[in-house]
Amino acid sequence: MSTQSTRLAARLMVAPSVFVLFIWMIVPLAMTLYFSFRFFRLLTPERSGWVGFTHYLWFLNAPDFWLALFNTLALVGGVLVITVILGVLIALLIDQPVKGQGMLRILVIAPFFVMPPVAASIWENLFMHPQNGLFSAIARGFGQQPILFLENYPLMSVIGIVSWEWLPFATLIFLTALQSLSSEQLEAAEMDGASPLNRFRYIILPHLTRAITVVILIQTIFLLGIFGEIFTTTQGGPGSASTTLPYMIFKQAIVAKDIGRAAAGGIIAVILANIVAYFLMRGIGRHLDN
C-alpha cells in the first residue's frame, strides 16, 4: 500500500539515527583498537610505536585484573539476586489490598530517581561513616564497635548501595506485571484449597517469568557499567578490593594516563560485554514479537 516515494522517505528518516549511532560506535571502537596495540602515555608523548599484545598480556597477568573481573560479575550478580528476590516480595506485599497504595508507590520508587553520586554520598556520609553515620550510632547504642563498611566490606557496601538504587525499578516492574494477573484465577485456586505457597509457585511465579527476565536483562546492561557509586565512595579501594573492570580501565586512562593500556582494557570490556550481550539479545529478542 505504501508507495515507492513513501518508502524512500521512510529510509531517509531512519538514516540520521543509523548514521550517528554507527559513527558513535565504530569510530571510538576503531580508535580504541588501534591504541590498544600502541605505546601511548600522555606523560611521555614523545615515545610511541607498536607494542603488539603487550597491553593485553599486562591485563591478563595483572592479579588486579582477575579481581576486577570477579568484582564486576559479583556486583552484577549480587545486585540482581537481591533486587529480584526482594522486588518480588515487596511487589507481592504492595499488591495486597492496602491503604494509600498510590503514596506507597511514590515512596518506594524514590531511590531510583536519586542520581548515583548523591545515592552514594548519602550512604557513605550519613549512614556508613564510622564516626558520624547513623549505622555507627546504632552500633554504639548497642555497645558495639561501629562496622567499617567501606574499609572492611567495600564490595558488599557498593552492592548494597546499588541494590537500594535498583530495587525500586525491579519492584515497579513486578508490580505492573502482577496487576495484569487475573484475580479469578487466584480465587479459584484458593477455593480449591491451594496453599498460599502453591498459589505463588504455580500461578504467580509463571506469570512473573517474563517480567523477571526483562528485569535481569535491563539491569545487566546498566550494572555492567556501574561507575559513579564506586567513584564517589571507595574509589575502587581499599587497594583494589572494590575495583571493577570499568573502574580499573578508568584508573589506567585518567589517573595513570596510560592510554594504550587502558585501550586494551576497553577492548577486553567490549569482549566481556559481547558475551553477556549475546545472551541478553536472545532473551529480549524472544519478547519482541508479542
Place this chain on the structure above:
Amino acid sequence: MARAASPRRTLLTTLAAWSVALVIFFPVLWMILTSFKTEASAVAMPPEFLSADWTLENYETVWSRSDYPRFFWNSVVISVGSTLLGLAIAIPAAWSMAFVPGKRTKDLLMWMLSTKMMPAVAVLIPLYLVFQRIGLFDTKLGLILALMLMNLPIIIWMLYTYFKEIPGEILEAARMDGASLWNEIVYVLTPMALPGIASTMLLNIILAWNEAFWTITLTTTKAAPLSAFIASFSAPQGLFYAKLSAASAMAILPILILGWFSQKQLVRGLTFGAVK
C-alpha cells in the same frame, strides 16, 4: 488483582507495606531532614530527631555562596538539550520504522539497542582525546552530544513502541484524502503521538540528569553538572553534612518530582515495551 479482604487483613498488610516503603525511602528522608539541621546538629551523637536545631541556612549558603547555581544550570541545559536533540533525530526514525517497516526493521532496532551494551569505558579514551582536540571537552555542547548518543537507542525504542499503537487505518485514511507525507506527520500523527513523545522526553531528561560517567570524565569545572559536583564533594570528618545534604536535596528534587509523574511510563520505557 484487587480482591476483597477482611478489614483485619487490610490493616495488617497496610502496616507491613508502609513499614517496608518507609525503610526504602528512609535514606532520602534522612538526607532531607539533615539538610534542615545546623552542622553541629547534623553530626550530633546520638542522632537528633525532634530535638535538632532546624534551619534554612544551608540552602541559603549553598545557593548563594558557592557555584551551585552554575552546576544546576549546566544540569538543566545538558539534560533538556540532549533530550530535545535526541527527539529531533529519533522521531522521524521511529515514525518510519513503526509505519513503513521494512524486512530488516527489527534487526535495525536490535542493532540500535546493542550499541547501548557497548561499555562506556571502551569508548572513553577516544572520546576524551577527540573532545579535547576539537574543543568539546568540558563544554555543555560536548556533553549534550555524548548523552544524546548514549540515550538515543532508548528514545527510538520508546517512541517506536508508542507509535506502534497508533492505528495504521487513520494514516491510510489521511493518505486517501490526499494528505502529503509532511501533512500526515504534522496534522495526524503528531497530535496522536504527543503523549508518547512527552513521556519519552520525561524519562530521558531523568536519565540524562542522573548520568554520572560522561559527566564526570568529560568535564572539569566549566560544564560540570550536578552529578559531577556532588561526586567530587568531599566531607572531611563530616564538617559539611548539612550543606552536602542541602546540595543533594536540591540536586534530586526536580527529578524526584518529574519521576513521580512518569512512573507508569518508566516501566514501559525502560523495558522497551516488554512490560506495560
